[in-house]
Structures are given as structure tokens and as C-alpha cells.
Amino acid sequence: MSARTVLHDADIARALRRIAHEILESRRGDGRLVLLGIPTRGTVLAERIQAVIDDIEPGVSSAGSLDITLYRDDLARTPTRAPQPTRIPAGGIDDAIVVLVDDVLYSGRTVRAALDALADHGRPRAVRLAVLVDRGHRELPIRADFVGKNLPSATSERVSVRLADVDGVEEVTIEP
Amino acid sequence: MTGTLIRGASLLGETREDIRIRGGRIAATGRLTPELDERVIDADGLLALPGLVDLHTHLREPGGEASETVLTGTRAAAAGGYTAVFAMANTSPVADTAGVVEQVHALGAQHGYATVRPIGAVTVGLEGERLSEIGAMARSRAQVRVFSDDGKCVHDALLMRRALEYVATFDGVIAQHAQEPRLTEGAQMNEGALSGELGLAGWPAVAEESIVARDVLLAQHTGARLHVCHVSTAGSVDVIRWAKARGIAVTAEVTPHHLLLTEELARGYDARFKVNPPLRRDDDVRALREALADGTIDIVATDHAPHPAEAKECTWAEAAFGMVGLESALPVLQTTMIETGMLGWADLARVMSSAPAEIGRLDGYGDPLTEGAPAHVTLVDPAARRTWSTGDLRGRSRNTPYTGVELAGAIVATVHGGVATVLDGTLVDAEEVARRG
Amino acid sequence: MKHLLSTRDLDRETAVGILDIAEDMALTADREVRKLPTLRGRTVVNLFFEDSTRTRLSFESAAKRLSADVITFSAKGSSVSKGESLKDTAQTLQAMGADAIVVRHHGSGAAHQLAHAGWIDAHVLNAGDGTHEHPTQALLDAFTMRQRRYGADSRGRDLSGMRVVIVGDIVHSRVARSNVWLLTTLGAEVHLVAPRTLLPAGVETWPVTVHEHLEPALALRPDVVMMLRIQQERMHAAFFPSGREYAREWGLTAERFAALGPDTMVMHPGPMNRGLEISSAAADSSASTVLAQVTNGVFIRMAVLYLLVAGSQEASA
Numbered sequence: 001m002s003a004r005t006v007l008h009d010a011d012i013a014r015a016l017r018r019i020a021h022e023i024l025e026s027r028r029g030d031g032r033l034v035l036l037g038i039p040t041r042g043t044v045l046a047e048r049i050q051a052v053i054d055d056i057e058p059g060v061s062s063a064g065s066l067d068i069t070l071y072r073d074d075l076a077r078t079p080t081r082a083p084q085p086t087r088i089p090a091g092g093i094d095d096a097i098v099v100l101v102d103d104v105l106y107s108g109r110t111v112r113a114a115l116d117a118l119a120d121h122g123r124p125r126a127v128r129l130a131v132l133v134d135r136g137h138r139e140l141p142i143r144a145d146f147v148g149k150n151l152p153s154a155t156s157e158r159v160s161v162r163l164a165d166v167d168g169v170e171e172v173t174i175e176p
Numbered sequence: 177m178t179g180t181l182i183r184g185a186s187l188l189g190e191t192r193e194d195i196r197i198r199g200g201r202i203a204a205t206g207r208l209t210p211e212l213d214e215r216v217i218d219a220d221g222l223l224a225l226p227g228l229v230d231l232h233t234h235l236r237e238p239g240g241e242a243s244e245t246v247l248t249g250t251r252a253a254a255a256g257g258y259t260a261v262f263a264m265a266n267t268s269p270v271a272d273t274a275g276v277v278e279q280v281h282a283l284g285a286q287h288g289y290a291t292v293r294p295i296g297a298v299t300v301g302l303e304g305e306r307l308s309e310i311g312a313m314a315r316s317r318a319q320v321r322v323f324s325d326d327g328k329c330v331h332d333a334l335l336m337r338r339a340l341e342y343v344a345t346f347d348g349v350i351a352q353h354a355q356e357p358r359l360t361e362g363a364q365m366n367e368g369a370l371s372g373e374l375g376l377a378g379w380p381a382v383a384e385e386s387i388v389a390r391d392v393l394l395a396q397h398t399g400a401r402l403h404v405c406h407v408s409t410a411g412s413v414d415v416i417r418w419a420k421a422r423g424i425a426v427t428a429e430v431t432p433h434h435l436l437l438t439e440e441l442a443r444g445y446d447a448r449f450k451v452n453p454p455l456r457r458d459d460d461v462r463a464l465r466e467a468l469a470d471g472t473i474d475i476v477a478t479d480h481a482p483h484p485a486e487a488k489e490c491t492w493a494e495a496a497f498g499m500v501g502l503e504s505a506l507p508v509l510q511t512t513m514i515e516t517g518m519l520g521w522a523d524l525a526r527v528m529s530s531a532p533a534e535i536g537r538l539d540g541y542g543d544p545l546t547e548g549a550p551a552h553v554t555l556v557d558p559a560a561r562r563t564w565s566t567g568d569l570r571g572r573s574r575n576t577p578y579t580g581v582e583l584a585g586a587i588v589a590t591v592h593g594g595v596a597t598v599l600d601g602t603l604v605d606a607e608e609v610a611r612r613g
Numbered sequence: 614m615k616h617l618l619s620t621r622d623l624d625r626e627t628a629v630g631i632l633d634i635a636e637d638m639a640l641t642a643d644r645e646v647r648k649l650p651t652l653r654g655r656t657v658v659n660l661f662f663e664d665s666t667r668t669r670l671s672f673e674s675a676a677k678r679l680s681a682d683v684i685t686f687s688a689k690g691s692s693v694s695k696g697e698s699l700k701d702t703a704q705t706l707q708a709m710g711a712d713a714i715v716v717r718h719h720g721s722g723a724a725h726q727l728a729h730a731g732w733i734d735a736h737v738l739n740a741g742d743g744t745h746e747h748p749t750q751a752l753l754d755a756f757t758m759r760q761r762r763y764g765a766d767s768r769g770r771d772l773s774g775m776r777v778v779i780v781g782d783i784v785h786s787r788v789a790r791s792n793v794w795l796l797t798t799l800g801a802e803v804h805l806v807a808p809r810t811l812l813p814a815g816v817e818t819w820p821v822t823v824h825e826h827l828e829p830a831l832a833l834r835p836d837v838v839m840m841l842r843i844q845q846e847r848m849h850a851a852f853f854p855s856g857r858e859y860a861r862e863w864g865l866t867a868e869r870f871a872a873l874g875p876d877t878m879v880m881h882p883g884p885m886n887r888g889l890e891i892s893s894a895a896a897d898s899s900a901s902t903v904l905a906q907v908t909n910g911v912f913i914r915m916a917v918l919y920l921l922v923a924g925s926q927e928a929s930a
Contacts, residue, residue, distance in 0.1 A: 067637070070651040070679075070919070080614075080924030082630055083637040085768070120646035364721075369815025375721035375745030375787060378814050444729065445722030489700050489730070491720030493743065 002175065003160070006151060009170035012132065012163075015148030016045065019130050020052035022146050023099055031125060032096040033061035038068060038114055039084035044165045045132060046101035062089035066100065066121075071113035088121055098124040099146075103161040105131040108142035133172055135159050178213045179203070180596065182589075185219035185555060187545055189521035195224060197551040200594035204547055217599070219555055222588055225525045227259025227552030229541050230502065231322065231351070231429060231532040232405060232477035235261070235292070237283065238276070239268025244482040244572045246280060247606065249502070250289035252480070252571030254597035256502040257554035257587040259290050260533070260541050265297040266327040272297035272308035274316035281318035287606065288613025289597050293538055296320040298339050298350060302328050307339060314346035321537040324351035326405055327452075329387060331357050336391065340400035347537060349401040349427075352391055354412070355453065359383035364493055366439040366454045374442060376492060379454045381409040388412045392419035392426050403535055404428040406479050408453035410463035417472045427535050429477040430464050432501055432508035437461075437577060447488045447495030448577050451481070468527060469518040475532045478505050482573030499577045503569055507583035510558060515584055551594040560586035570603060614920050616728040616737040620748045620795035625771060628798055632756050633768050634916035635909070641678070642912070652681035655922050658711040660702065661740075662688040662718040667883065667907070668740055668750075672715050675914035681922070684709070699723060700732045707733040713922045714738070721745035736921040744785045750882055751791035753913040755799055757902050758837055760909070761878055773800030778830045780806040780863055781841030781890055782852075784813045788882045789841060793821055806830045806863065810852040827863050831873065838873065839880040840865050840891045856889050867894035878902050 007015070027033060033053065037046030043065040050063035069083040100114050111129060118127060130146035135153045149172070153159055157174055164170045182195040187205075194208040210216050230253065236244035244252075246263070253261050263280050265271035271280065277294035284292025296313040300306045302325045313320040323343050330336045330352060339350050360383045365371050367378020388404055392415060395402035407413060407428050419426045433451065438458055441449040449455060467473040481498025488495050501508075509528065513519040519527070530542030543549040562568070564578040590598040595612045597604055614627070623631075641647055657676040661669055669685065676683045686706065699718070706714060713736040716724050721743030728737040741747040758775060759767045777796055783789045783805050796803050803821040805812070816823055824830045831838070843859060853859045860866065865879065870892060873879075879891075879900045887893050895901065 070637075070649045075651065075923045076655075078924065080920055082634055083919075085637065086640060116650065120641075120644055120648070122645050367814045369818045372784070372813030372815040373790070375743050375790060377744075380814075445725045446730075486698060490698050491718065491723045491726060491743075493720040 003173040004175065005171050005173050007149060007172035009164075012148070012170055012172065015132060016048050017052055019146045019148060020049045020056070023049070023128070023130065024053055024057060026128070026145070027060070027097060032091065033099060034089055034093055034096040034124070035061060035063045035099045035101055036066040036088075036118070037063065037101040038110060039065055040166055041161055041163050042102040044163050045103060049101065049130065062091070064089045066114055066117055068110060068113040068117050071117045073109060073113065092122050093118065093124045094122040095125050097126050097128065099128045099130050101130045103132050104159055105129070105134045105144050106137055108138045108140035111142050112140050132161055133159060179211065179215070180217060180591065180594070181208060181210050181214045182217045182219045182224065182553065182555065183210075185222050185224035187224050188525055189223050195545060195553065197553070197591065197594050200551055202545060202547055202549050202551050205545065215596075217555070217589055221557065221559065223521060223556045223558055224545055225257070225521065225554045225556060226529040226542050226545060227554050227590065227592060228257045228506065228528045229532040229536070229538065230258050230261045230478050230480070230505070231475060231536055232326070233261040233263055233480045233502065234266070234482065234498070235263040235280070236267065236482060237280065242484045246283035246292060247287045247289070248572040249480070249482070250284060250287055250292060251603055251606070252500070252502040252569065254289040254590045254592065255570040255587060255603055256504070257506050257556065257590050258502060259552040259554070259590065259592040260293065260538055261290050262293045262295050262322055262536055264326050265295050265324060266302055270297050270301050271295065272300050274309065274312040274318070277313050277318040277320050278316050286610065288592070288595060288609045290592055291538070291541070293322070293536060294318045294320055295322045295324050295326070295351065298323045298325045298330050299335065304328060304330060304332055304335065307335070307342060310343055310348065311346060314348060321346070321348045322351050322403070322535075323348055324353065324405065326351065326353045329353050329355040329357060331387070333390065333394070337394050337398060340394055340398045340402065344398070344400040349403045349535060351403040351405050352387065353405050354384045354387035354391065356383040356386050359386075364450070365442045366456050368439065368457065370439050370442065374445070376442065381411050381456070384409055384453055385411040385415060388415045392416065392424050395419070395426055396422065396424045399425070401425045401427070406431050406434065406453055406477070407464065407467075407473060408434050408456050408460060410460050413463045413467040413472055417467070420472060427474040428472070429475045430468055430473045431479045432476060432505045432512075433499060433577060434464055435461060435468070435512045436508050441577070442492070445492045447490065447492050448499065448575055450492060450495050450497055451499050452497035465512060465516070465518055468513065475527050475535065476505065476509060477532065478502050482571055483575050484573060488575050499575050500569060500571055500573055502571065504564060504576060504578050504583065506556065506587060507564075507585045508578070510585035511583050514558075551591055553591040554587065555589040557586045557588050558584070560584070562586065617748050617917055617921060618724050618728055618737065618739045619746045620751050620791045620798070621746075623795065623798060625798055625800070628752070628755070628795060629769065629771055631752055631913070631916050631920065632759060634919060635756050635912040636768055638912040638915040639909070648678055648680060650680050651919060652676070652679040652922055655681045655712045656710050657681045657683050657713045657715060657918060657922065658706045659683065659685040660688070660706060660714050660716045661686065662723070663741070665717055665741065668717060671907070671910040672740060672914050675911050675918055678911070679915055679918055681918070684711070699727065700730070703727050703733045707735050711735045713918065715740050717741045719743055738917060738921060741787055743787065745787055746791045747787040748791050748795070749910070749913055749917060750788050751795040752917070753906055753910040754792055754839070754880060754882075755795055756909050756913055757880065757906050758878065760905070761902065762836070771799040772796060775801040775837065776804070776833060776835045777801050777837040777839060778804045778806060778833070778835040779839045779841065780827060780830075780865070782811045782843055782847060783807045783816070783841070784811050785844065785847070786841050792839070793819055797821070804830050804833065804835070808853055808863065827869065831869060834874050835877060837878045837880055838865060842882065842884065843886055843890045860889050864889060865891045865895045867892045870895035870898070873900070880906065882906070
């Protein structure tokens with residue numbers, strides 16, 4: 001059986017806009033928002049969400065990327081991969097509200113590694129998690145604060161997020 | 177069984193004959209009928225050569241018994257088709273007195289696998305300072321005729337001159353290890369682009385050639401006999417060719433490994449390929465083969481140099497020089513010289529038997545296999561081919577450079593003074609050899 | 614990558630990849646917490662048969678920043694100097710659970726043997742073998758050159774168009790060998806300068822231009838001048854007559870340094886002989902990258918340890 005598209009480009013854009021609004025609403029007081037995407041696609045999503053936020057409320061947010069390769073707990077089980085750059089926006093993360101952004105939330109191990117990586121960069125006021133797709137099957141006590149779409153799936157199924165900037169097409173698919 | 181009959185062997189690859197051996201001599205050749213008291217060796221398809229003679233063997237005893245002994249070394253020799261070996265003097269103590277050479281000689285006679293003729297040191301303790309008691313060694317029961325400081329070069333020109341003159345008195349010969357010591361301080365491998373890349377100190381060809389050139393001129397000046405050990409470079413070949421053309425009494429040897437292997441083997445820093453003189457370039461290998469074919473180089477000598485595993489399982493610079501070679505010598509020669517058409521079997525018998533016996537003044541060896549001659553015989557299966565492994569070694573050490581290399585030919589039987597030391601490619605039991613010998 | 618033994622084995626893509634990972638490692642130096650958990654639970658052994666405090670400290674620091682357990686084994690004064698072989702030492706260390714062995718040895722080829730003799734299956738990192746190679750030194754030199762030339766825009770770049778002059782005792786220098794192979798693989802144009810006595814046999818087959826005198830090479834306006842350390846004992850072995858003559862003919866004197874272009878980098882693998890191969894004017898100038906080389910050495914060694922040790926054995930073998 002071939003892949004089934006569950007989000008088209010317009011759906012993705014709508015989901016990101018909604019997430020941007022929710023992030024702004026959840027911001028209490030005058031906290032600085034730092035959106036850190038987890039490479040590769042999380043970085044793209046973080047930039048897009050931050051652009052929406054900046055349109056609504058200019059100057060309160062910035063975007064960057066946080067690579068977690070060197071913090072993974074499965075390094076010894078997979079071939080060595082090259083780390084990707086980490087870019088922390090000027091001003092750092094101390095006392096900021098950091099929103100980690102990733103494309104798919106699955107076992108939670110990537111987020112665990114990201115929390116470790118983040119702690120080595122400073123001490124944020126709060127850390128939130130935004131994902132485009134939550135497909136379930138958590139292996140750690142981690143949940144997302146902002147979800148584009150909940151997508152119940154079987155572990156045998158394959159969920160793929162493709163973004164125009166990286167893949168040339170814009171869609172989320174699921175295939176058996 | 178009081179006699180042996182070799183049936184159907186091809187003599188030097190030419191005529192097909194039976195050989196009857198009785199009382200240590202060849203009793204008859206031709207078409208013979210087996211007698212009741214004879215062991216019959218079926219030599220159909222095999223070649224019969226006069227027993228091989230090695231002018232350059234390190235038996236290590238006394239002092240180096242962890243690597244080899246007279247017994248284990250002569251067993252390796254027999255397995256390689258040898259019936260006589262000349263044992264180098266760099267033992268501990270050094271073979272620089274009649275006492276040491278007689279001991280080594282007697283051990284060989286006692287074990288019986290091959291005749292052991294000790295080589296005497298040219299200088300006391302191989303130190304290159306004072307002549308050793310050459311006359312005493314020559315007159316001893318060991319009848320030393322070859323003198324060498326092998327492993328070290330007799331580099332002092334005056335001492336070399338005197339040594340050449342003095343051994344001539346006893347019909348002896350100086351076998352020179354040609355290596356200019358100052359040009360080879362710390363040297364690890366052939367000097368060239370590869371040594372530069374690998375960061376190993378080079379052993380330049382000129383360090384050998386300059387000594388060979390000086391020595392042939394000294395031989396000319398003194399009229400004495402000079403033998404050049406393990407020639408390894410095309411330049412040395414040129415010098416020796418020139419000297420022979422001038423009638424200088426120089427002979428020369430080449431090792432099997434210098435006829436087959438090149439410096440490229442050093443690339444993996446595997447110390448089994450560390451040897452002195454070092455493995456050289458393709459051009460040198462080609463020149464050495466041509467020189468052996470045209471007679472510029474007189475003989476093949478193994479420079480069999482056993483070392484214990486720990487002397488080779490270390491970094492290249494710390495490893496000992498040398499490789500074992502008695503068992504593999506004839507297969508390497510068949511592979512490099514016979515199968516390339518550069519030598520025939522009669523030539524091979526000359527360079528591996530009669531010529532080394534002649535240079536070493538060893539009577540009764542290398543003679544044609546005719547009625548009345550001493551029964552030193554090597555039977556070779558020229559059709560055999562095998563991939564060499566340490567399982568093919570019969571000495572005490574395992575440092576062969578040929579593991580994994582396909583070599584032609586196999587020794588099927590060796591007869592030393594009428595006593596079979598190898599039968600069906602297998603060494604005969606030591607007690608039996610000692611009892612019958 | 615299973616081992617790092619020589620820069621000759623590295624292709625352009627791999628070499629640039631190592632430099633890029635070193636950039637990531639360099640970023641961690643500015644953070645609040647400099648340590649990474651990457652090699653937690655892995656053991657890195659520094660096996661040093663030759664004294665070299667700075668290289669040893671650099672490797673120790675790199676392994677510790679990656680959270681590896683570090684065992685340092687200085688062979689001097691240990692069982693090794695009492696006759697234990699390289700093989701036995703290596704097998705002992707492997708039995709202690711070494712995932713990687715960083716080896717420094719006075720014998721050319723020692724690292725190659727550890728990696729390929731079948732004695733052990735740990736990863737082997739050559740930290741200098743005799744007069745053969747010192748690959749991490751060349752990598753940190755290349756990293757330093759790229760940083761100076763391209764700054765924050767370094768990632769993904771090689772050294773195409775750069776002209777590097779290496780001066781001094783080439784024949785005995787593992788740094789020179791590793792640099793020649795690596796820098797030319799990365800597209801740099803390499804010139805060697807030395808008296809003939811200090812040039813290796815077969816240098817004419819190397820992918821470099823050889824000069825016997827320094828002036829013609831400096832006249833080419835190089836981007837980098839790398840001065841090699843001259844061992845004092847060489848002059849006793851007739852490689853050159855005296856330190857004074859060497860400094861005059863092949864040293865980077867204050868006058869020669871002053872004539873260099875304003876952007877020319879002056880490199881030295883350390884430790885320096887001031888007044889012999891390099892003048893203080895050159896060594897202490899802003900053109901000198903000597904201290905940056907030390908800093909960058911840690912990042913390069915972190916990158917290499919990461920590449921060698923972090924991944925699964927099967928996948929990286």
C-alpha cells in the first residue's frame with residue numbers, strides 16, 4: 001500500500017499559524033520567546049512559527065537551532081553522523097521562554113536529548129515543546145505543549161514530514 | 177633394509193634413470209631391478225638433483241637456541257632438500273676459535289640431517305679489530321674454509337686486506353657482508369621514495385656498492401678469493417660483472433628473497449619483511465635474476481635467519497633483521513628462475529649445489545649423480561604448487577615472508593650420505609637419522 | 614572511520630567533514646557548560662611511549678570534554694621500559710576495556726601495527742609515530758588556516774587557492790608528512806624548503822614544490838609559513854654545520870618576517886627554538902597562530918574521537 005497524505009501544504013500552514021497564536025497566548029508577562037528548532041526540519045518549522053509571531057507582535061521572539069546529535073542516547077547503536085550547527089540567538093537563553101520545535105514527536109528521546117543540550121547552554125525561565133505531528137508511542141514521560149496534529153499510528157507505520165525548503169514538497173504522509 | 181633404490185627419477189630433468197644407493201654412495205645408475213634388502217622410492221615424475229648446499233645459514237647454536245639449534249636448523253635444511261649447510265659465525269659465543277667451530281661441526285655430525293660446516297669469524301668477537309685464529313679454525317676438525325663477520329661488515333680497509341691475504345694461506349675465502357656502517361646508521365629499509373614516505377631510515381644501495389667496489393679492488397690487489405654475501409642491488413651486480421671481466425677472484429651469492437620480494441612489502445610495517453640487506457626495488461630484482469642467469473652471481477644462499485616471535489611482533493624499528501628460508505629456497509627458485517625460463521635444472525644444480533660446495537671447498541658435495549659418487553640426493557616434484565604457510569616450516573622459528581604466496585615445486589625426498597632424511601615430503605624421525613648416519 | 618593513522622588515507626570529503634565537526638566542537642567552548650555527554654561510558658586510553666606533555670594534555674582534555682573515561686599510560690618508567698612489548702601493552706589495555714587507544718610512539722608504523730596486526734580490536738588514533746605521521750597535528754593546522762582565512766564562514770570549505778610554505782627538518786618531521794598529504798588533498802599548494810640533507814629520499818615524487826633556499830619561496834607571497842622545529846642533535850650528525858648558519862639560511866628571522874605580506878600566517882607545531890628556526894619577532898606577532906593551534910588542537914581531537922568512538926563498531930568499521 002502506498003503512502004497516504006494526512007496534511008497538505010495549506011494544512012501545515014494553518015497548523016503553524018495556530019501554534020504561533022497559542023505560543024503567544026501562553027506567554028505570560030514580558031518573557032522573551034526563543035524558538036529553537038531541532039535540525040533539520042525542526043529548524044525550518046521554528047523559523048516559520050517565529051515569522052508568524054513576529055508579524056503579530058514584533059520584537060518579542062527570535063529563532064535558532066539546537067543540535068542534539070552529541071546528546072543522543074543511541075550513538076553507540078547507529079552509524080556515526082555529523083553534527084549540525086547549533087545557533088543560539090543573540091541574548092542567549094537565560095531567563096527566556098524557550099520553545100523547542102520538532103517535526104514529529106514519537107518516543108520522546110530526541111526531546112530528552114534536547115533538554116540535556118539546552119541545559120548546557122544556560123538556564124531558561126521555562127521550556128515548552130511544539131511539534132507539527134504527535135504520533136504517540138512515548139517511551140519517556142514527555143508531552144508536547146503545542147501540537148499541529150495528533151496522528152495515532154501503529155509503530156510499524158512510517159510518518160514522514162516533508163517541507164518545501166528541505167524536500168521540495170510540502171506534506172505529511174503515513175505509510176504502512 | 178641396507179640399501180635404497182630410487183626408481184624412475186629424471187636426472188637434472190634430462191635422462192630418466194634408477195639410482196641404487198649402498199653404503200653412502202651411489203652404487204649404480206641405469207635400469208635396475210629392486211633387490212630384497214632395498215627400500216624403493218618411486219620417483220616417477222620427480223627430478224633428482226645433487227643434494228643442495230647452503231653457503232649461508234644461521235643455525236643460532238650456541239647462544240640463540242630460542243630461535244634455532246643445530247638440530248632444528250638442519251631439519252629445516254633437510255626439508256628444503258639441503259644436505260650441507262655452512263653455519264654463520266655470529267653465535268654467542270662467536271665462532272672465532274677452534275673450540276666453538278668444532279662443537280658446531282660435531283653437533284651436525286651427531287644429528288645427521290645435514291653436514292654442518294662452520295664459518296669462522298674474520299675478527300675476534302665480530303668486533304672488526306683483530307683477526308681471529310683463522311689458522312687454528314682451518315686446521316681444526318671443522319676444516320673451516322669460509323670466514324665471515326656476517327651481520328657486520330669488515331669495514332676497516334686494512335683489516336680486510338690482511339684478512340684476504342691471510343686466509344689465502346689456508347685456501348680460504350672471506351665472505352663479506354657488504355654494508356658501509358656509517359652510511360647505514362639506524363637504517364631500516366631500502367632508501368628511496370617509499371622509505372621517505374614511511375618515515376623509516378633508509379639503507380642506500382651505495383652503502384653496499386661502495387664496499388663491493390673496494391673489496392673487489394682489494395681482491396685484485398692481493399690475488400686472494402673474495403665472496404660477496406647476499407648481493408641486493410643492480411649496482412653491485414655491475415661492479416661484480418666488471419671485476420669478473422678483469423679476472424678478479426670474486427664470487428657472489430643472492431638470496432631467494434631478493435629474487436622475489438621488493439620493498440613494497442614494508443608498506444604495512446609487518447616486520448617479517450625486515451631483512452638485511454633490505455628488500456629492494458623491482459629493477460634490482462630484475463638485475464639479480466639476470467645476473468644469476470648469466471653467471472655474474474655464482475650461487476643462491478638462503479641467509480636463513482630464524483628469530484623468535486617476539487623479535488618480530490614489535491614495531492619495525494625494534495624488530496630483528498632476517499627471515500627463514502631453507503624450506504622455501506628451492507620453491508622460490510623454481511618460481512622465479514625455472515618457470516621464467518632463466519635457468520634450467522642443471523643450472524639450478526650448479527647454483528644451489530656444486531658451486532657453493534666449490535666456493536666453500538666442501539669435497540664430495542655437488543657432484544653429478546653417477547656411480548661411485550657420495551649419495552647426497554634431493555628429489556623434487558616440479559609439478560607441485562602450494563600456498564605457503566608457517567605449517568610448511570620445520571625449524572624452530574616462524575618468520576617466513578612467504579605466507580599466502582603460491583610457490584612451485586616441493587621437496588619429496590632428501591638423502592644425505594645414503595641416509596634418507598626426508599621421505600614422502602616428511603622428515604624422517606631424528607633417532608632413525610642419527611642411528612643410521 | 615575505524616582508525617586515524619595517516620592523513621594519506623583521508624579523502625577531501627572526510628577531511629572537510631572532520632574540520633566541520635571541529636567547528637561544532639569549537640562552539641561548545643563558549644557555552645556555560647563546556648562538557649558534552651557524547652562519549653559517556655566509553656574509555657579512551659592515551660598510550661604514550663614518548664614524552665609529549667602538550668599532545669597528551671590536548672588528547673586528555675578532548676576526551677574529557679566528551680565525557681569519556683580517560684586512562685593515561687606513560688610508558689616511560691613503566692613495565693614497557695622493562696621489556697614488555699607493544700603487543701602485550703596493547704592487549705593489557707584492551708583487557709581493561711579500552712574503546713580507543715591514542716598512541717604516541719618513537720617507532721614509525723607503531724600505530725599502523727596496533728591497528729592491523731590483529732592484536733586488538735579497539736580504535737587506534739595515531740598521536741605521532743616516529744618520523745612517519747602526526748595526523749591530528751595536520752588537521753589542527755588545516756583547521757587553523759581555514760579559520761583565519763574564512764572565519765565564521767569556514768564550514769564546508771577546503772583550502773583551495775592557499776599557498777603554504779613548510780620550512781625545516783622535513784626528513785625527520787611527521788608533522789611535515791601529515792601536512793603535505795592533508796593540505797594537498799584539501800587543495801592547497803605546498804612548498805617545502807630545506808637544505809638537501811634535511812629532505813627525505815624520494816621527495817621529488819611528492820605533490821609539492823621543493824626549494825633549497827628560503828628567499829625564493831617567501832617571494833611567492835605565501836598565505837602560510839610553517840616553521841618546523843630543529844632538533845639540536847641534528848647538527849652533530851652533519852645535517853648542517855651550526856645553529857647560527859641554519860638560522861641565517863633557513864630561519865624566519867625578523868628581517869624575513871618583516872618582508873612577509875600583512876595577512877601571512879606564521880605557524881609552528883611547537884615547542885619553538887627561538888633564535889634558531891624562528892625569531893621572537895615572528896613568534897610573538899599577531900601573524901603567529903601558535904596559541905590558536907593549541908586551542909584548535911582540542912577541537913580537532915574531540916572531532917576525531919567523536920568520529921572514531923561514538924558510532925557503533927559494525928557501522929563504522
